[in-house]
Amino acid sequence: FENQNSSLGNYDPATDQIVFFKERYAGPVGVTTTSSGAPVSYSDATVSLNTLLMDNEFLMERLSHLNRERIPERVVHAKGGGAFGYFQVTRDITHICKAEMFSKIGKKTPVAVRFSSVLSEKGGSDLTRDARGFAIKFYTQEGNFDIVGLNTPMFVSKDPLRFPNFVHALKKNPSTNLRDLKTLWDFLTLNPEGLHMFLLVFGDRGIPANYANMPGFSIHTYPVENKRGELHFLNFHIIPDEGIKSLTSEQARNISDLDYHNRILYRNIANGKFPSWTIYVQVLTMDDVKNAPYDVFDTTKVIPLDKHPLQEVGKLVLDRNPKNFFADVEQIGFCPGNLVPGIYGEPTKLFQARRVFYRDALFYRLGANFNKIGVNCPYRTETLTYNRDGAPPAKDNEKDIPNYYPNSFNGPVPYMNLYNPKVMDVIENPEPNNFDQASELYINQMTSGERSRLIANIVCSLKQSIPLTQKRAVELFYKIHPDLSTRVAQGLKANETCTLSP
Numbered sequence: 039f040e041n042q043n044s045s046l047g048n049y050d051p052a053t054d055q056i057v058f059f060k061e062r063y064a065g066p067v068g069v070t071t072t073s074s075g076a077p078v079s080y081s082d083a084t085v086s087l088n089t090l091l092m093d094n095e096f097l098m099e100r101l102s103h104l105n106r107e108r109i110p111e112r113v114v115h116a117k118g119g120g121a122f123g124y125f126q127v128t129r130d131i132t133h134i135c136k137a138e139m140f141s142k143i144g145k146k147t148p149v150a151v152r153f154s155s156v157l158s159e160k161g162g163s164d165l166t167r168d169a170r171g172f173a174i175k176f177y178t179q180e181g182n183f184d185i186v187g188l189n190t191p192m193f194v195s196k197d198p199l200r201f202p203n204f205v206h207a208l209k210k211n212p213s214t215n216l217r218d219l220k221t222l223w224d225f226l227t228l229n230p231e232g233l234h235m236f237l238l239v240f241g242d243r244g245i246p247a248n249y250a251n252m253p254g255f256s257i258h259t260y261p262v263e264n265k266r267g268e269l270h271f272l273n274f275h276i277i278p279d280e281g282i283k284s285l286t287s288e289q290a291r292n293i294s295d296l297d298y299h300n301r302i303l304y305r306n307i308a309n310g311k312f313p314s315w316t317i318y319v320q321v322l323t324m325d326d327v328k329n330a331p332y333d334v335f336d337t338t339k340v341i342p343l344d345k346h347p348l349q350e351v352g353k354l355v356l357d358r359n360p361k362n363f364f365a366d367v368e369q370i371g372f373c374p375g376n377l378v379p380g381i382y383g384e385p386t387k388l389f390q391a392r393r394v395f396y397r398d399a400l401f402y403r404l405g406a407n408f409n410k411i412g413v414n415c416p417y418r419t420e421t422l423t424y425n426r427d428g429a430p431p432a433k434d435n436e437k438d439i440p441n442y443y444p445n446s447f448n449g450p451v452p453y454m455n456l457y458n459p460k461v462m463d464v465i466e467n468p469e470p471n472n473f474d475q476a477s478e479l480y481i482n483q484m485t486s487g488e489r490s491r492l493i494a495n496i497v498c499s500l501k502q503s504i505p506l507t508q509k510r511a512v513e514l515f516y517k518i519h520p521d522l523s524t525r526v527a528q529g530l531k532a533n534e535t536c537t538l539s540p
């Protein structure tokens with residue numbers, strides 16, 4: 039928005055993008071063409087009875103293309119926004135991880151970030167009470183590395199089979215097409231390991247003030263390797279430099295803008311107010327993993343910060359808006375399986391399922407060549423695959439390079455890797471309903487004000503459930519803390535009306 043200081047100085051870049059566009063050019067940007075490049079001449083052929091519509095290439099193409107504008111929205115995280123920027127290393131961790139993006143203090147790696155709510159449909163509100171996605175694509179010189187995380191440090195389950203049930207229970211009721219709090223509370227009370235995460239969702243974390251005030255967490259703990267082949271484990275925390283801030287349910291209800299978060303993100307970046315985060319890691323050794331009295335890979339839990347304090351690695355800055363939302367944000371495809379040399383996948387069933395099913399989702403949503411779409415291209419490295427053909431864009435389709443392996447004709451060869459992943463012997467916690475961390479969160483990490491808001495939000499939502507699940511919820515809350523249980527039970531009995539957040 040070079041014209042900020044022009045006569046349009048007081049306009050808002052988010053609302054007036056098109057006016058700014060006009061200011062940049064003295065006249066039309068060029069002659070309209072068909073998509074095959076032929077110039078289009080002005081003609082009233084569309085209204086004249088004396089001209090065959092079929093002869094009007096431009097009109098026929100426009101109408102047919104309009105019919106094909108939509109692609110499937112993401113099955114979850116459909117509503118979101120994104121921006122571009124960079125990650126810059128501020129602390130040396132080469133003794134822990136050899137990945138090229140960490141190779142030197144000061145090194146910058148371009149990134150794309152997409153923020154999203156989990157349950158809203160594509161046209162839904164930014165302000166729903168929900169967890170938020172915080173997905174980062176690092177375009178490293180050794181390929182793309184994706185952290186596909188959330189704004190809560192834990193997930194609802196560690197069992198991949200729970201995921202489709204979670205999505206069905208929390209998204210719209212298939213009969214009424216309405217959000218159904220009866221199914222939400224049924225799911226949550228039948229899968230109590232998810233209550234830890236939902237204390238945050240019903241607490242202040244459930245409606246961020248804006249994306250710049252929202253933290254991100256990898257949740258998964260990645261095995262990483264240094265140049266000597268030694269393994270460590272990293273859990274990523276992405277903490278906003280402007281602090282974590284939230285909206286209360288009441289504040290959110292008073293905002294009518296469905297695109298509130300996305301508008302602020304776009305406006306701030308356009309005005310040069312770039313959101314930034316500090317990226318930290320919790321570092322564990324193999325001994326830490328083996329000797330921990332808990333399962334460090336349990337995604338419904340957090341790794342205690344007092345045992346494994348945060349260590350800074352770098353800054354994340356978003357300084358560029360997408361030029362075209364569909365091209366740059368709707369088409370971006372994240373996959374936890376996008377890993378780079380030195381960073382490996384978490385050895386859990388949940389991570390393995392995510393590796394497979396995000397790629398599957400991208401094949402479905404964007405087609406076989408989704409990694410050749412501009413925003414997904416690992417453009418800082420040469421890609422030499424043995425894949426060929428398929429739904430466009432095939433780009434140069436790997437030109438004339440041999441298309442099978444092994445071959446005797448100088449086709450690409452794998453590189454030698456020191457890391458030899460073995461199946462890890464991880465002790466899984468046989469007791470899934472472990473409420474210790476939820477209790478710790480409720481008692482020690484929430485202020486009394488936040489506890490009161492949490493209870494009010496739970497009561498308001500749980501009131502719309504059935505007595506069976508209300509009873510189950512009150513009993514489970516007792517295991518987290520008697521105070522939580524008693525106050526929720528009192529709230530359910532009281533005859534006060536309340537309005538849910540959007």
Ligand code: HEM
Nearest residue numbers: 112115152171172173186187188193198201257391395399
């Ligand atoms: C078995 C467990 C899970 C499955 C099968 C699953 C599946 C999916 C699918 C199919 C999508 C849509 C992908 C697309 O169309 O591009 C998605 C999006 C997403 N998921 Fe998951 N998910 C799981 C667990 C998780 C966990 C544990 C996290 C956080 C650590 C997470 C964070 C996200 C985020 C941030 C997005 C949005 C990505 C974007 O902005 O495009 N999911 N998930």
